[in-house]
Amino acid sequence: MESYLFFGGNCEEALNFYKQSLGGEIVTLMRYEGSPMDTAQLAANWKQKVMHSTFECEGARFMASDTMPGQPAPDYSGFAMSLYVPGSDAEKARRAFNALAEGGKVTMPFTPPFWGGHFGMLTDRFGVPWMVSSEH
Structure with missing residues (x-):
């Protein structure tokens, strides 16, 4: 099993923080721009946000992305x-x-x-x- 974290627009900042803090690497980073999610409804300022990413560090990994605009803000409760x-x-x-x-x-x-x-x-x-x- 792997964890998947959602961020409200600062996923790339968080990934870079984890890279610096843990010494891992961002293996995959796909943006909304150019994806099937890149429609007329997608705000221009959201096109460069992270649609999907994978972070790896010493054999462990997790995935992360920015939520779509209009979705509830991430609430990290009930897990760690x-x-x-x-x-x-x-x-x-x-x-x-x-x-x-x-x-x-x-x-x-x-x-x-x-x-x-x-x-x-x-x-x-x-x-x-x-x-x-x-x-x-």
Whole structure:
């Protein structure tokens, strides 16, 4: 299974933020312009928005796009993106946590929980909730 995130017009900004924060890459990026969705009803300022994208980072991936104009704003409730950093590199996980938290809100600091390893929760600057964990 893969996650699919919807954004209200700032998908490309979010993807670039994740690229910088996580060190991954934007593998696919298709715009509304030139697609079957590019009709007379599509506002001119929406043609360069993201119709579909794929982001990959160290074997994990998710997809994302901007919603169509007139659709409800994304509401990221009832789920969280989970970033697990395997191995003994808790500092790598901490760096990812801190980068994702920049401009967002930490809801649980990245610390050793009672079950072991390291774990933290945050909501990034785009309103997307994240759980970051590592083995050690």
